[in-house]
Amino acid sequence: MLVLLDRDGVINEDRPDFVKNPGELVFIPNSLEAIARLNSHGHKLVVTTNQSCIGRGIITEEQLAAIHGKLIEALAKVSGRLDDIIVAPDAPWAATDRRKPGPGMLIEAMRKFNARPGETVMIGDSTRDIEAAGAAGCHRILVRTGKGRKTLAEGLGRHLLPVHVADDLDEAADFILAGRF
Template sequence: MLVLLDRDGVINEDRADFVKSPAELIFIPKALEAIARLKAHGHRLVVVTNQSCIGRGIINEEQLAAIHGKLKDSLAKLSGDLDDIIVAPDAPWAATPRRKPGPGMLFEAMQKYHTAARETVFIGDSARDIEAARSAECHRILVRTGKGQKTLAEGLPRHLMPVHVAEDLDEAAGFILEGRF
């Protein structure tokens, strides 16, 4: 199975002022272990993340590479890794179809890894994540971490269903490993 992961709010703590350095990349408890477990069971793992901080001029691509270097190094310590990290650097006012809620990054990952939507699950924490997954016809898991609790409180539109809800990435990984998809 291809597992697509949002980054902020799913793997690491979401920040209103953006993650601007490796020091600001604070992992959600058990998130890295969940990724390592999924990888150990043979799943392909791709982060698909909006990073408007680039389009807004807050950080540059080299700074983002350093942030993702910390993510990869931290995973390697747990014998985990990612197959890829796909980024939409667009600012919201200059959004391309790659920027979620557009499904562009999800389609890109499925094409690159030759995986059908029915064999792909997307894990996110916001309505725009779930909207992107619905548009790409992937299975959908919403985690309560990050913006997830607020997203649930606001209610998910009917057209986004079905959506599985997990406490965090660790529980979402359990859903996948239990074969719910």
């Protein structure tokens, strides 16, 4: 299965002022280990992340590469890895179809890894993650970490269902490994 992951709020703590350097990348407990477990069962894992901090001029692509370098190094320490990281650097006022809720990044990942929507799951913490997955035809898991609790409290539209809900990425990995899709 192809597993698509939002970054902020799923793998690492979400910050209202953006993750601007590697020191601000704080991992949610057990998120790295969950990725490693999925790797060990042969799943492909791709981060699909909106990073409007680039489009807003807050950080550069080089700074984002350093942040992702920390993520890759931390995963390696627990025998985990990502097969790709796909970024939408668009500012919200200049959004392309790549920026979630657009499905562009998800479709790009499915094409790259030759995966059909029925063989793909998106794990996110926001309505826009679930909307992007719905538009791409993927399975959907909403985690309660990050913006997840707020997203659940606001409710998901019927058109986005079904959505599995997990406490965190670790529990979402359990759903996938149990064959719930």
